[in-house]
Amino acid sequence: MTETLHIVGGGMAGSEAAWQAAEAGIPVVIHEMRPKVGTFAHQTGHLAEMVCSNSFRSDDDEANAVGLLHWEMRAANGLIIETADKHALPAGSALAVDRDPFAADVTARLKAHPLVTVDEGEITELPTDGHWIIATGPLTSGTLAESIRAETGTDSLAFFDAIAPIVYADSIDMDIAWMQSRYDKGETEAEQKAYLNCPLTRDEYEAFIDALLAADKTEFHEGETAGYFDGCLPIEVMAERGRETLRFGPMKPVGLTNPHQPDVKPYAVVQLRRDNALGTLFNIVGFQTKMKYGAQTDVLRIIPGLQNARFARLGGIHRNTFLNSPTLLDDQMRLKSRSNVRFAGQITGVEGYVESAAMGLLAGRLAVAEITGKPLPPPPNVTAMGALIHHITGGAYAKTFQPMNVNFGLFPEVDAKGGRRNRKARYKAYTDRAKAAWQRWLDEK
Structure with missing residues (x-):
């Protein structure tokens, strides 16, 4: 049988x-x-x-x-x-x-x-x-x-x-972005260049924060929790706690040197981490968000290097x-x-x-x-x-x-x-x- x-x-x-x-x-x-x-x-x-x-x-x-x-x-x-x-x-x-x-x-x-x-x-x-x-x-x-x-x-x-947004690697502008791990940490060259970095000036950072705070956002549905868990605080919630919060969190610029402008210290840096073994996808580190999808693409493309970004997945918390x-x-x-x-x-x-x-x-x-x-x-x-x-x-x-x-x-x-x-x-x-x-x-x- x-x-x-x-x-x-x-x-x-x-x-x-x-x-x-x-x-x-x-x-x-x-x-x-x-x-x-x-x-x-x-x-x-x-x-x-x-x-x-x-x-x-x-x-x-x-x-x-x-x-x-x-x-x-x-x-x-x-x-x-x-x-x-x-x-x-x-x-x-x-x-x-x-x-x-x-x-x-x-x-x-x-x-x-x-x-x-x-x-x-x-x-x-x-x-x-x-x-x-x-x-x-x-x-x-x-x-x-x-x-x-x-x-x-x-x-x-x-x-x-x-969920942090994921970007197609070939849509990132490498004339602006560069590969480097913070403080060049890692035993191998690949580990020392495991992150992709997008630099922002002070004016660019302020414009990003303004757009982030003004963006349309979704709320939790019935049956979901309105609280947040450790490690999944939305970036807009962090920004609401103070305009400099992100600079001391996922956008901190320390330990990085921009090879395109080695004498200019970025005011803030957005880091992306490879998301698959093929190296074709990168996720934006620490950028879980409740922004609506249309708003996400507009706001994230403000970031230098991501102005032409194509997204394999947008972010969210649910x-x-x-x-x-x-x-x-x-x-x-x-x-x-x-x-x-x-x-x-x-x-x-x-x-x-x-x-x-x-x-x-x-x-x-x-x-x-x-x-x-x-x-x-x-x-x-x-x-x-x-x-x-x-x-x-x-x-x-x-x-x-x-x-x-x-x-x-x-x-x-x-x-x-x-x-x-x-x-x-x-x-x-x-x-x-x-x-x-x-x-x-x-x-x-």
């Missing part, structure tokens, strides 16, 4: 994982606590309910990493993307959906599948046997979260993000339960300390509906391979899904790990006709390479 796959959570990831497994002939039980146990964000008992935006973002599969992810999901017969296409709304180049019919349709498709059972009950502890996928998302129930925390360690499960996946998960998305349990979706440290569904798709297929005794390697990191799974299971630095959307900064670099300055050609080269590799991976099953 074929073993059953149990999936905890019926969101984007859990629904997609269930579909992939059932279509491969594996019996599936989806354990979804709603509607019996609600959350402050969900309004219905539907599976795959969209609680925030109704957008799957760009559908351009030749110039955008999330569009490429759409393409890969379509090629893999993904339920989420197929249903999104069915319920698409006019949205230019984006894929927006009519959210209630979308969720109702996903629910109906899964409940009608002969190999899928939906159990409306809460799972409160990590299971010790059987095949399981935990796909409970950022609103994981308190009891299950405590069980995960007990298994993984008190510092391995974050309940709040303190509740978001997620694992320190680079430390805890293997390349099959299994918990290293309890290999019968996989994780999928936002709880693994990906951000967004599409990324969550994609990780559900992978977890479902990897679980099928294990159950049927046909080992399947993770997809190559030149694909969108491979780049994501590589990032969360080892490509990201564990000490600074934060949830991430898919973006080309996660991919190994590619040579493109026209060189680095021709972004369109470079992105097309990324997507062409990814599509070929993804199709080969699908054919391996």
Whole structure:
């Protein structure tokens, strides 16, 4: 008799994982606590309910990493993307959906599948046997979260993000910025140049503070805390405590010499730290923020060297339960300390509906391979899904790990006709390479 796959959570990831497994002939039980146990964000008992935006973002599969992810999901017969296409709304180049019919349709498709059972009950502890996928998302129930925390360690499960913006390295003006660690600390040259520095004069610093204080900001939603935790104080809150506060915090200029102007001491310095092993992404150190997204780009581009910055992710502070996946998960998305349990979706440290569904798709297929005794390697990191799974299971630095959307900064670099300055050609080269590799991976099953 074929073993059953149990999936905890019926969101984007859990629904997609269930579909992939059932279509491969594996019996599936989806354990979804709603509607019996609600959350402050969900309004219905539907599976795959969209609680925030109704957008799957760009559908351009030749110039955008999330569009490429759409393409890969379509090629893999993904339920989420197929249903999104069915319920698409006019949205230019984006894929927006009519959210209630979308969720109702996903629910109906899964409940009608002969190999899928939906159990409306809460799972409160990590299971010790059987095949399981935990796909409970950022609103994981308190009891299950405590069980995960007990298994993984008190510092391995974050309940709040303190997210600093992340910048594409090739959009930083190196005629202004320079690489140097404070006081040249580090045993190797690479360590001594681990940080990228953007200098500000006094006038530039004052203009930055004025813009920061005046910027539109978001407030915590119901169900979230209005307090702040050590180490995640928003920069605008620091600025409100005194105009010089940031100069003695994340923007302190000490221990640095600007090689472009070695005789001029910066009044303040914004530091960026490499965020991935490829060196294509840099996060702005200490710049967690509650500024609205539009305001963030305007304010951050005031910083010299970042005037043309492109952002892989903007900052924020909100509740978001997620694992320190680079430390805890293997390349099959299994918990290293309890290999019968996989994780999928936002709880693994990906951000967004599409990324969550994609990780559900992978977890479902990897679980099928294990159950049927046909080992399947993770997809190559030149694909969108491979780049994501590589990032969360080892490509990201564990000490600074934060949830991430898919973006080309996660991919190994590619040579493109026209060189680095021709972004369109470079992105097309990324997507062409990814599509070929993804199709080969699908054919391996």
